[in-house]
Amino acid sequence: MKKIILISFLSLLIFSCKSKNSATSTKLDTKSEVAIKGNWTISSVNYPGADVIKVTSFDLADSKCFIGSKWKFVSNNNKGIMTLESPKCTAYSTPITWFINKEGQFVMKILDEAKAKTVKSGYVLRVANQTETSFQLIDRINVAGNMTDVVYQFEKLN
Structure with a gap:
């Protein structure tokens, strides 16, 4: 009987310590x-x-190429479109x-030609300073050993 109680207690302890802080779950x-x-x-x-530092955003293009990019977010099915239109960069949609x-984590997958369930990688950014007309997405990257x-x-388009 003591073994059953001990095993039950240990299994409860092990499962209660399991991290539940997954962005996708x-x-x-x-x-x-x-x-x-x-x-x-x-x-x-x-x-x-x-x-002085070049950052490649979303493994696609220089971060400066994203200035002026257009984003459409559809909340009822969690789909959308991202379009880069900077004249100094390659157009991409x-x-x-x-x-x-x-x-407060924004979780995104870039689909290209694939279906969402077949894309195994994505991006997790923090949502901040959200208002009716603006919000921020904040990515954490490693620059020379320092998290930045x-x-x-x-900004909302009319």
């Missing part, structure tokens, strides 16, 4: 999702050392799938 923040429904543009991309979890915030400032 948490509940959705539908209020935040509905608030960013619509058409947006990135008005700025800021990070320390932006004048792709469907995306996205959601915002209860921890890359802030994408979104």
